[in-house]
Amino acid sequence: MTEEQCDYVFKFIIIGNGNCGKTSLLYHYIHGTQICNVRQTLGVQFSAKIVCVNKKKIKMQLWDTAGQERYRSLTKGYYRGALGALIVFDITNSDSFDALQDWIKHARDFSKPSIQIIIIGNKADLDKERSISEQTAKQFCQENDVQYIETSANTGYQVNEAFTQITTKVLDLLQEGAIDENMIKPKFLTSKKSDETQPTQQCNC
Ligand SMILES: Nc1nc2c(ncn2[C@@H]2O[C@H](COP(=O)(O)OP(=O)(O)OP(=O)(O)O)[C@@H](O)[C@H]2O)c(=O)[nH]1
Numbered sequence: 418m419t420e421e422q423c424d425y426v427f428k429f430i431i432i433g434n435g436n437c438g439k440t441s442l443l444y445h446y447i448h449g450t451q452i453c454n455v456r457q458t459l460g461v462q463f464s465a466k467i468v469c470v471n472k473k474k475i476k477m478q479l480w481d482t483a484g485q486e487r488y489r490s491l492t493k494g495y496y497r498g499a500l501g502a503l504i505v506f507d508i509t510n511s512d513s514f515d516a517l518q519d520w521i522k523h524a525r526d527f528s529k530p531s532i533q534i535i536i537i538g539n540k541a542d543l544d545k546e547r548s549i550s551e552q553t554a555k556q557f558c559q560e561n562d563v564q565y566i567e568t569s570a571n572t573g574y575q576v577n578e579a580f581t582q583i584t585t586k587v588l589d590l591l592q593e594g595a596i597d598e599n600m601i602k603p604k605f606l607t608s609k610k611s612d613e614t615q616p617t618q619q620c621n622c
């Protein structure tokens with residue numbers, strides 16, 4: 418399936434402190450398996466995946482950003498046009514949770530205030546080392562009007578669900594007319610990127 422055959426192109430950014438598992442989550446989502454020898458992201462890395470959600474074929478443009486502070490001014494240039502932000506923190510690292518408020522602000526300031534946000538509490542497999550309870554994280558998300566999900570990029574726990582949840586939310590907004598459909602129609606065939614994957618089967622949904 419090509420971009421032209423898709424109903425929509427959705428741009429999502431993946432942000433959050435360094436070492437929380439952004440790249441690992443994205444790799445699992447695209448390849449369906451755990452990444453080996455993941456390296457710190459330097460700047461921004463683009464991936465794409467074509468999916469079928471609620472009978473719509475969607476090309477997901479996924480921008481994985483470096484969490485390190487020194488890349489902040491570079492990465493914010495990539496927020497423009499994003500319909501959604503996946504903000505990742507590490508449930509065993511309270512600093513990464515404390516930084517969420519800033520990340521939400523970045524997402525709303527550097528894209529637009531209506532950007533859809535899902536907070537991802539990653540490393541759920543390390544539950545025994547948890548420093549942020551699910552209850553605390555859920556309450557924070559309720560107060561900030563954002564979605565919440567816990568994942569593990571190691572086991573694959575709820576990785577697909579995280580991406581599907583935010584995609585579904587954007588589709589709901591489209592149906593309500595809150596997003597201009599013309600802005601997200603596939604306009605042209607882009608050259609196939611190195612990390613681009615396509616479904617091996619026909620869309621059956
Ligand atoms: N136990 C566990 N480790 C994880 C998980 N996700 C990522 N890691 C590990 O956490 C470390 C950082 O993972 P990355 O995916 O590079 O994190 P990142 O957020 O992309 O980091 P930056 O690129 O520096 O922003 C690596 O050693 C991963 O193997 C997870 O779900 N569980």
Ligand SMILES: [Mg+2]
Pocket residue numbers: 439440441456457458481482483484
């Ligand atoms: Mg990374």
